[in-house]
Amino acid sequence: MVTSNFDYFAPTSVDEATSLLSRYRGEAKVLAGGHSLIPMMKLRLAEPGVLVDIGQIEGLSYINESSDGVAIGSMTTYREMANSSVIQSNYPLLADASAKVADLQVRNRGTIGGSLAHSDPAGDIPAVILAIGGNVVARTRRSTREINIDRFQVDLLTTSLRDNEIITEIKLPALASGTGTAYSKFHQPASHYAITGVAAVITVSGGTCTDARIAVTGAGDKATRARRTERILKGKELTPAVIRRAASRAAAELEDSLNEDIHASAEYRAHLTQVHAGYAIDQAVAAAG
Amino acid sequence: MSTEITVTVNGTEHTASVEPRLLLAHFLRDVLNLTGTHVGCDTSQCGACTVHLNGEAVKSCTVFAVQANGSEVTTVEGLADGESYSHVQQGFWDEHGLQCGFCTPGMIMTAEALLKQNPNPSEEEIRAGIAGNYCRCTGYQNIVNAIGAAAKAGK
Structure with a gap:
């Protein structure tokens, strides 16, 4: 399959890339790993007139740990995150989810920044980052801003990123001691996309949940916090009954936007979301120790 | 352009x-x-x-x-060095890791990369490693055997 024609630029700095985005605003798309954009272009679902390939820019691929947390360069690949000891020890669910994206070849190319910017409704990374919390750093030619991940995913394939902005970094907060994390996904066997995936980040103190962030992907039109589940968990002693009740509300926020396709009906997706919420919460609580 | x-x-x-x-x-x-x-x-x-x-x-x-x-x-x-096949190529030959052969070049290139990352994979790790390569003939068994044989030969 052949994509539409486009003009191609391979800038070697973020400044040069953001200048190109300003010059071709509305016409240009950013090419990162390309594993969502190129398939869409081949199907002519996307026909950008200009591609700004940020793959030649040095210094966008890194994982830096500090006392505040971890900063991840936007061009860091799934494979690099899955293999990173910093990610494995600070955010085990991100390492685990990265290792479960698609297949080895895709993990070598696909990036954290690309995954967030594309915001696939069945992508793994958006839900995981939403559960961890943190900020997306976006740069234009003139300015830099940080977008709270809770305000980043807007709609199906839509984020609050402007068309002259490039994601340069993802800033994740240090997790409180006593925090356990888990990602539980039911995947479509051919594509490995999530039919449903639930990410859980839970802080436990003396058997009681002091904080919880739960996010769901695959079931709705975008990665979404399961706030009712979080509310049921917070402040409670984490008995099996409380966890069961919390998991049973995991699809509540998605009622109006549940996906339905050849792989799973809306009803089945809602059910799977509750089941995997239970698994993710159980695993996160166990990991919290 | x-x-x-x-x-x-x-x-x-x-x-x-x-x-x-x-x-x-x-x-x-x-x-x-x-x-x-x-x-x-x-x-x-x-x-x-x-x-x-x-x-x-x-x-x-x-x-x-x-x-x-x-x-x-x-x-x-x-991959081959003159007449001498790589371990993975030899493994596919010896274990008959193909039927029609269409998927074979991709399967071999993925297996080469897999063994470079993990020189001694379990059967489960081999199967996970080639999850992005489809074979519509073999049912994968001989492909998995071929990659296992290549790992052994590479020791």
Whole structure:
């Protein structure tokens, strides 16, 4: 399959890339790993007139740990995150989810920044980052801003990123001691996309949940916090009954936007979301120790 | 608009002027006549087009040739040393890791990358490693055996 024609630029700095985005605003798309954009272009679902390939820019691929947390360069690949000891020890669910994206070849190319910017409704990374919390750093030619991940995913394939902005970094907060994390996904066997995936980040103190962030992907039109589940968990002693009740509300926020396709009906997706919420919460609580 | 690119393929540097929309798979097959790289599904799923880009396995139907500018590419044609096959190629020969052979180049390139990352994989790790490569003939058993044999031979 052949994509539409486009003009191609391979800038070697973020400044040069953001200048190109300003010059071709509305016409240009950013090419990162390309594993969502190129398939869409081949199907002519996307026909950008200009591609700004940020793959030649040095210094966008890194994982830096500090006392505040971890900063991840936007061009860091799934494979690099899955293999990173910093990610494995600070955010085990991100390492685990990265290792479960698609297949080895895709993990070598696909990036954290690309995954967030594309915001696939069945992508793994958006839900995981939403559960961890943190900020997306976006740069234009003139300015830099940080977008709270809770305000980043807007709609199906839509984020609050402007068309002259490039994601340069993802800033994740240090997790409180006593925090356990888990990602539980039911995947479509051919594509490995999530039919449903639930990410859980839970802080436990003396058997009681002091904080919880739960996010769901695959079931709705975008990665979404399961706030009712979080509310049921917070402040409670984490008995099996409380966890069961919390998991049973995991699809509540998605009622109006549940996906339905050849792989799973809306009803089945809602059910799977509750089941995997239970698994993710159980695993996160166990990991919290 | 054409773009001039220089790509080192199997150790030989090639310079060509290409349309930006030319996929790496078609650059290899149609410009360099390296037809060992196959295009199967053309939708980033089947892995028949797998090559190594700077040492990492990628699906060449999902990379534009211009993205490989300045890079090193290895295709299935670049594995054998004269008459001497790589361990993975020999493994596929010895274990009959193919029937029709269409998926084989991609399967071999992924297996090479897998063994470089993990020289001693379990059967489960082999199966997970080739999750991005589809074979519609064999049921995978002999392919898994072939990769296991290659790992053993590489020790």
